[in-house]
Amino acid sequence: xxxxxxxxxxxxxxSQIYKDNLPFLKAGAPNKMxxxxxxxxxxxxxxxxxxxxxxxxxxxxLQPFFKGTFDIAFSSESAIQNNDxxxxxxxxxxxxxxxxxxxxxxxxxxxxxxxxxxxxxxSIREKAADYPEVFEKYYGEQxxxxxxxxxxxxxxxxxxxxxxxxxxxxxxxxxxLVNIMIGEQDRLVFxxxxxxxxxxxxxxxxxxxxxxxxxxxxxxxxSEVFAATNSVxxxxxxxxxxxxxxQVASVYVNQKKHSNVLTNNLTLHSGxxxxxxxxxxxxxxxxxxxxxxxxxxxxxxxxxxxxxxxxQPHCESFELFKGVMDDSSxxxxxxxxxxxxxxxxxxxYQSNNNLLLTDNAKINSKPQLEIYADDVKCSHGATVxxxxxxxxxxLRSRGIxxxxxxxxxxxxxxxxxxxxxxxxxxxxxxxxxxxxxxxGEYDKCDSCVICGQQGVSASCL
Amino acid sequence: xxVIKDLHAKIDDKEILRGINLEVKxxxxxxxxxxxxxxxxxLSSVLAxxxxxxxxxxxVTFNDKDLLDLAPxxxxxxxxxxxxxxxxxxxxxxxxxxxxxxxxxxxKYRNETPYSASEFLKLMREKKSLVExxxxxxxxxxxxxxxxxxxxxxxxxxxxxxxxxxxxLDETDSGLDIDALRVVANGVNKLKSPDRATIVITHYQRLLxxxxxxxxxxxxKGRIVKSAGKELAHELEEKGYDWIKKEFED
Numbered sequence: 090x091x092x093x094x095x096x097x098x099x100x101x102x103x104s105q106i107y108k109d110n111l112p113f114l115k116a117g118a119p120n121k122m123x124x125x126x127x128x129x130x131x132x133x134x135x136x137x138x139x140x141x142x143x144x145x146x147x148x149x150x151l152q153p154f155f156k157g158t159f160d161i162a163f164s165s166e167s168a169i170q171n172n173d174x175x176x177x178x179x180x181x182x183x184x185x186x187x188x189x190x191x192x193x194x195x196x197x198x199x200x201x202x203x204x205x206x207x208x209x210x211x212s213i214r215e216k217a218a219d220y221p222e223v224f225e226k227y228y229g230e231q232x233x234x235x236x237x238x239x240x241x242x243x244x245x246x247x248x249x250x251x252x253x254x255x256x257x258x259x260x261x262x263x264x265x266l267v268n269i270m271i272g273e274q275d276r277l278v279f280x281x282x283x284x285x286x287x288x289x290x291x292x293x294x295x296x297x298x299x300x301x302x303x304x305x306x307x308x309x310x311x312s313e314v315f316a317a318t319n320s321v322x323x324x325x326x327x328x329x330x331x332x333x334x335x336q337v338a339s340v341y342v343n344q345k346k347h348s349n350v351l352t353n354n355l356t357l358h359s360g361x362x363x364x365x366x367x368x369x370x371x372x373x374x375x376x377x378x379x380x381x382x383x384x385x386x387x388x389x390x391x392x393x394x395x396x397x398x399x400x401q402p403h404c405e406s407f408e409l410f411k412g413v414m415d416d417s418s419x420x421x422x423x424x425x426x427x428x429x430x431x432x433x434x435x436x437x438y439q440s441n442n443n444l445l446l447t448d449n450a451k452i453n454s455k456p457q458l459e460i461y462a463d464d465v466k467c468s469h470g471a472t473v474x475x476x477x478x479x480x481x482x483x484l485r486s487r488g489i490x491x492x493x494x495x496x497x498x499x500x501x502x503x504x505x506x507x508x509x510x511x512x513x514x515x516x517x518x519x520x521x522x523x524x525x526x527x528x529g530e531y532d533k534c535d536s537c538v539i540c541g542q543q544g545v546s547a548s549c550l
Numbered sequence: 551x552x553v554i555k556d557l558h559a560k561i562d563d564k565e566i567l568r569g570i571n572l573e574v575k576x577x578x579x580x581x582x583x584x585x586x587x588x589x590x591x592x593l594s595s596v597l598a599x600x601x602x603x604x605x606x607x608x609x610v611t612f613n614d615k616d617l618l619d620l621a622p623x624x625x626x627x628x629x630x631x632x633x634x635x636x637x638x639x640x641x642x643x644x645x646x647x648x649x650x651x652x653x654x655x656x657x658k659y660r661n662e663t664p665y666s667a668s669e670f671l672k673l674m675r676e677k678k679s680l681v682e683x684x685x686x687x688x689x690x691x692x693x694x695x696x697x698x699x700x701x702x703x704x705x706x707x708x709x710x711x712x713x714x715x716x717x718x719l720d721e722t723d724s725g726l727d728i729d730a731l732r733v734v735a736n737g738v739n740k741l742k743s744p745d746r747a748t749i750v751i752t753h754y755q756r757l758l759x760x761x762x763x764x765x766x767x768x769x770x771k772g773r774i775v776k777s778a779g780k781e782l783a784h785e786l787e788e789k790g791y792d793w794i795k796k797e798f799e800d
Contacts, residue, residue: 484648485622486622486626487648488652488712489623489651490621493655494623497640497643497647497651505642
């Protein structure tokens with residue numbers, strides 16, 4: 090069932106929507122999902138959609154974007170409607186296990202018999218019933234950190250992806266979660282993913298968000314990730330949406346002893362993006378790599394808010410975010426690092442570099458280190474700059490024209506983050522994608538270039 | 551080929567070139583020498599099109615085209631090449647990508663079809679052996695982490711790839727040990743031909759033992775104050791620049 094909701098005053102209507110539709114939200118959803126709703130909603134209702142008066146959202150006032158007339162789906166059929174296309178992945182050399190979600194709801198996936206035994210991939214509401222002990226143990230355990238948008242997601246969550254990799258299993262093929270936004274009306278979507286990587290297990294996961302029709306889409310997605318002892322996980326979040334999209338994408342990562350997790354938020358194209366990345370190093374000897382690349386033009390805005398919590402000793406975190414801002418676009422970066430009193434021998438490195446191509450482009454960069462242990466190594470640095478004139482002249486003096494030189498240098502700037510990608514084929518794809526993005530060849534019209542899905546020309550906004 | 555007439559150029563209202571006259575014909579090698587601060591590097595920058603410098607008087611024609619009217623990339627495509635005194639490091643731009651882009655832009659300008667990847671790699675292999683550049687260098691980012699000598703060799707390698715009509719070597723010998731100097735000089739000499747010209751800008755005579763000039767000019771306070779054959783270089787090496795300074799003090 091789809092409901093069309095007109096939101097003018099935010100909390101008034103959101104409160105009404107929640108109350109009116111609670112039976113629909115609960116229908117068919119796992120017990121724990123339902124059990125957490127009321128408290129989460131209460132918190133969301135008190136805090137409201139964050140405006141820039143909230144410190145953590147100082148550079149991104151979300152309120153105007155959560156107003157409007159939206160369809161909200163309260164069942165799988167209404168989210169998917171007639172959009173259950175058969176998808177084919179058009180990218181060479183990128184052999185992935187594809188999972189398709191439409192408007193945040195699980196739609197279909199490749200045959201699972203090619204996955205190693207015991208690996209579970211599917212819809213979170215279905216798999217929760219099949220694997221209740223996993224779901225009960227992990228669902229909602231990290232997302233209750235008081236963030237209003239996380240609380241909103243927990244209150245309204247109905248579907249999304251569930252990935253479980255059992256002890257000792259290595260999944261070679263990357264698992265790709267493709268979420269497609271499509272519809273005839275503007276739409277508000279809540280997607281909820283749960284990813285559990287057990288002891289000694291390894292996986293690579295790509296979240297690929299794209300839009301395939303010209304409507305206004307507002308997405309509040311949340312992924313909870315648990316990486317057990319000795320596990321290795323890569324999580325690539327590739328955002329490739331049209332300019333009418335607003336996305337709040339939260340990722341919560343909990344790491345146990347000797348685990349190694351890499352997250353990389355690649356915001357290639359979108360309207361308004363807010364990424365919340367929260368990593369808790371919950372045991373000794375964890376290693377965490379937190380990367381991001383954002384490429385903005387026109388009036389686009391990207392806000393990366395990261396919070397690395399060094400809760401235990403002997404952990405290392407490496408944080409690198411880079412952005413290129415053109416036209417009147419803007420971006421923000423907050424790098425909060427907490428080193429708790431027990432977290433001796435912490436190594437935490439953070440860096441945020443920005444390239445502003447015009448006088449109107451804007452970046453707010455804020456490192457925020459809180460260190461309560463005394464035997465630690467922490468560093469942070471933020472830079473804002475323009476294209477290097479000397480390098481420009483050097484390239485031009487070899488016969489490369491001004492525009493091409495600019496593209497080479499912009500690409501060179503982004504390169505450091507692309508190099509961090511640990512899936513070779515994906516790295517190649519992102520490389521060419523970034524180059525095309527700078528060239529202006531590829532535009533949001535191409536929709537998800539990773540899967541080769543063609544966008545609708547009307548969505549080239 | 552190159553005709554410079556009464557060239558004046560300034561930076562931040564400070565006039566550095568104060569009336570340069572020079573004519574270079576195909577096949578010739580000209581050396582421009584002079585004490586520090588005489589304007590040698592400014593002259594090469596102005597010829598390559600660096601817009602840090604403002605030309606306020608005079609003209610430069612290159613094969614009958616007004617060189618000063620062309621963008622830096624078009625000067626390069628017309629056949630002017632500057633070997634930089636301080637080549638810039640550009641992390642993230644691979645040598646292969648950089649050179650392929652440059653070579654193909656030249657070809658496009660001449661209405662030739664761009665090289666395919668394999669054609670290009672073949673060309674690159676040939677030129678690499680010509681200038682004795684280490685294979686590994688071309689697998690890296692442009693000049694990133696190169697030693698001083700490697701950077702200069704890389705300049706000569708780029709010159710070999712682009713086959714310019716006029717090569718301007720701006721203090722290519724500075725900071726080179728004797729082996730690197732020999733490699734650089736050999737590279738330049740191998741590329742010599744009756745229809746190409748070279749301007750060697752240098753402070754010292756030692757590079758000119760390897761690249762023998764037809765003409766030696768002394769630049770002092772923004773003007774060419776003396777021109778002669780290669781023997782002038784030896785004279786300068788022996789006597790230094792002081793006698794020139796005394797003679798032309800104003």
